[in-house]
Amino acid sequence: MYSEDDMILWSMINSMVLDVGRLEILAFSPENLFQVFKKSIELGINIFKEDYKKTLEVLNSLKDTPEKEKIRTLLSDFKLLKSLKKGVDLEKIIIAEKNIKMMTYFSSNYPEKLRNCKIPPYVLYYKGEDIDSEKLNFSIGIVGTRYPEGEGIYEFTEEIIKNLKAELQYNISGLAIGCDSIGHNITLNYKIKNIAILGEGLGREIYPKENNDLSERILKCGGTLLSEIPPSLSVKGIYLLQRNRLQAYLTNDLLVLETGNKGGTITTIKAAFSEKRKVYIRNISKNHSNFTIKNLSKLTFITSYSDIKKMKTPITKPVTLFSYLFP
Structure with a gap:
């Protein structure tokens, strides 16, 4: 249901960083973000492609937490999402230029050891075998x-x-x-x-x-x-x-x-x-x-x-x- 481009976008969101004083922290809790991803799969809803009401259906099925609200704010910021989607094209150019391979959570060669863990990566970018x-x-x-x-x-x-x-x-x-x-x-x-x-x-x-x-x-x-x-x-x-x-x-x-x-x-x-x-x-x-x-x-x-x-x-x-x- 999620394309390779969508999965690159998930990996970009998962890698967003905030500066808090001298510290760098992830913008979103990896646990909560993956929970949203997993729930969207269960409901068959691509939150990047569906009507926003469908996205809310995914979010409303989760417990109310500050992290949930942060993700809701992200997904309702259509200008930011549009910018991030343009960033996907940049990543794809680099992938091609640097001969980088990739497998997503849905790929048949994605390691089961990762898929079954608490917070699996959305995409594995790799070089070599x-x-x-x-x-x-x-x-x-x-x-x-x-x-x-x-x-x-x-x-x-x-x-x-x-x-x-x-x-x-x-x-x-x-x-x-x-x-x-x-x-x-x-x-x-x-x-x-x-x-x-x-x-x-x-x-x-x-x-x-x-x-x-x-x-x-x-x-x-x-x-x-x-x-x-x-x-x-x-x-x-x-x-x-x-x-x-x-x-x-x-x-x-x-x-x-x-x-x-x-x-x-x-x-x-x-x-x-x-x-x-x-x-x-x-x-x-x-x-x-x-x-x-x-x-x-x-x-x-x-x-x-x-x-x-x-x-x-x-x-x-x-x-x-x-x-x-x-x-």
């Missing part, structure tokens, strides 16, 4: 801080990947410096394809620029650069935070090398828990200090591949987190 949805079931997401301090992080990651290489099809991460780059490089060394999820449009320069060569290597090795952000838009902090959920949504297991008590890695972990992904965290004191005893029971700290192997092996007696850490 098509993503094999079945192979996503044999994936890992290696993430962490941009400035790791723990010693032996490279050796730890390589030992894990060396032992998992036979079953791994993808590493999924965010192309950031630090832990993301370590994961990308090691998995590429073991001939595992990579999906790098970006916090900017694919028509812009790679961010961070230090990883431009790494992005080229990912493509050369049969991988994919992926973004839900329309191609014309440059990187923003809020986009980087939003992309973190996609890392958790797409992967099967999440491997956290090192994290601070704030930042992108924490949002990725939360998204992984919400979608019932398995989260492994490198067993170092810095990682332990960033989690309270209240949520410790949800976490699985590991020191080597043998810890993962134990958890994947059937057991005959109850085993707790602490029995792994302190046998």
Whole structure:
């Protein structure tokens, strides 16, 4: 019911940003916006093409909230919508010029792992190879801080990947410096394809620029650069935070090398828990200090591949987190 142009428009609205003091926030709550989108599908109403009364039918079926009113205001601003629709043509020009591919929520090759999640992207813009949805079931997401301090992080990651290489099809991460780059490089060394999820449009320069060569290597090795952000838009902090959920949504297991008590890695972990992904965290004191005893029971700290192997092996007696850490 929604055309590709309509879906680009949805992705543009989802990426609208407001400046609040020194902060940048999304203009609309992604949860509420997707709720409107989903309800419009259920009612068979294209809110960009139907009479405004039909649009109100969609909105009136939702609970009254401030966010609902913000969306109502947007959809009643016909001048703004007309301007946004012209913007779709600009995005299509960039898509053609930069050889960007796209799949929408309705595409047959859209990953089911995303479609079934809480806030799926309306459009996936990508470069490189098509993503094999079945192979996503044999994936890992290696993430962490941009400035790791723990010693032996490279050796730890390589030992894990060396032992998992036979079953791994993808590493999924965010192309950031630090832990993301370590994961990308090691998995590429073991001939595992990579999906790098970006916090900017694919028509812009790679961010961070230090990883431009790494992005080229990912493509050369049969991988994919992926973004839900329309191609014309440059990187923003809020986009980087939003992309973190996609890392958790797409992967099967999440491997956290090192994290601070704030930042992108924490949002990725939360998204992984919400979608019932398995989260492994490198067993170092810095990682332990960033989690309270209240949520410790949800976490699985590991020191080597043998810890993962134990958890994947059937057991005959109850085993707790602490029995792994302190046998």
